[in-house]
């Protein structure tokens with residue numbers, strides 16, 4: 001019984017003690033909150049008397065640090081939101097065009113049946129996705145819908161998003177500039193696809209990252225191409241190596257690399273002429289350029305060869321990708337003018353067929369309109 005009594009009174013003591021500690025902690029917390037508020041208000045209102053109070057010095061520093069952290073977080077959030085919103089805005093035509101049509105297509109259906117898949121095939125082919133790609137998409141979609149046990153047609157749109165996402169290549173989709181050597185970017189593509197503009201945007205990007213950039217005007221076929229490139233060079237204050245119209249492109253490449261080395265440049269971007277009318281000529285020209293580069297930097301040293309494709313040209317763009325991929329070793333693609341097309345499906349077709357990454361996308365004529373390609377961001381921007 002005593003044991004019980006003592007046990008009881010011990011327990012009571014402990015409870016009382018705990019309550020006391022809690023009260024003390026609460027009161028300290030309350031006091032600290034009041035002090036924090038006082039300091040916060042004093043910082044806001046710049047009250048010199050409190051801010052000079054030595055005893056509050058630590059608290060003032062703490063509150064200030066917290067405020068800086070909060071501001072940085074907010075800035076990061078708005079930056080991310082701004083970038084995302086603007087990519088979404090830039091891709092409005094595709095989102096409302098092909099992908100809007102797809103959304104309406106599924107929400108307007110009551111059942112998932114063969115007819116739905118057949119109609120989907122038709123819609124995709126009409127939208128310039130291409131025959132082979134359409135079959136692959138529909139086949140994968142059908143399988144996935146079955147596996148997930150989806151019963152409502154409306155939900156198929158989300159499955160389509162996942163299916164399309166898988167076609168995008170995520171490996172090596174960034175241009176990683178090496179610090180300790182010259183980085184060479186060879187830009188190929190037919191006339192008018194946005195090659196020069198893309199190079200101009202790239203110069204600006206690399207320069208803003210503090211890189212020393214030189215350009216080689218190896219598209220000697222047209223005088224206008226050299227002039228246009230020169231304009232970009234002047235605008236961004238970078239060096240350009242050019243010869244006269246009709247000169248040997250190989251010689252321009254050779255001089256560009258020599259100049260790049262002697263001037264200790266970080267990046268050399270080389271523009272080339274992409275005349276497709278004669279595959280043999282194209283192949284000869286590019287293989288000569290490749291030989292010169294390899295001789296300068298070493299047979300096995302890597303460099304980028306980016307094919308620029310106009311995103312508004314649909315299946316034509318895919319044909320160009322096939323031809324260039326045969327005649328030279330491409331490391332990736334730049335798809336331009338995606339802001340101007342309602343059929344933004346070309347990215348999936350090119351990635352899937354050629355199994356090479358899209359490294360940049362062009363979403364406008366402005367210098368800031370070249371975006372590093374991010375598969376998730378792209379998918380989220382075109383799907384509602």
Ligand SMILES: Nc1nc2c(ncn2[C@@H]2O[C@H](COP(=O)(O)OP(=O)(O)OP(=O)(O)O)[C@@H](O)[C@H]2O)c(=O)[nH]1
Nearest residue numbers: 191192193194195196197336337340362363364365
């Ligand atoms: N809307 C939009 N226009 C672009 C984009 N990229 C390039 N353009 C425009 O496309 C047109 C052709 O671009 P260029 O850079 O001259 O193309 P190119 O491939 O160098 O053509 P050539 O110099 O003829 O070989 C220009 O009017 C550019 O402003 C883009 O991402 N979006």
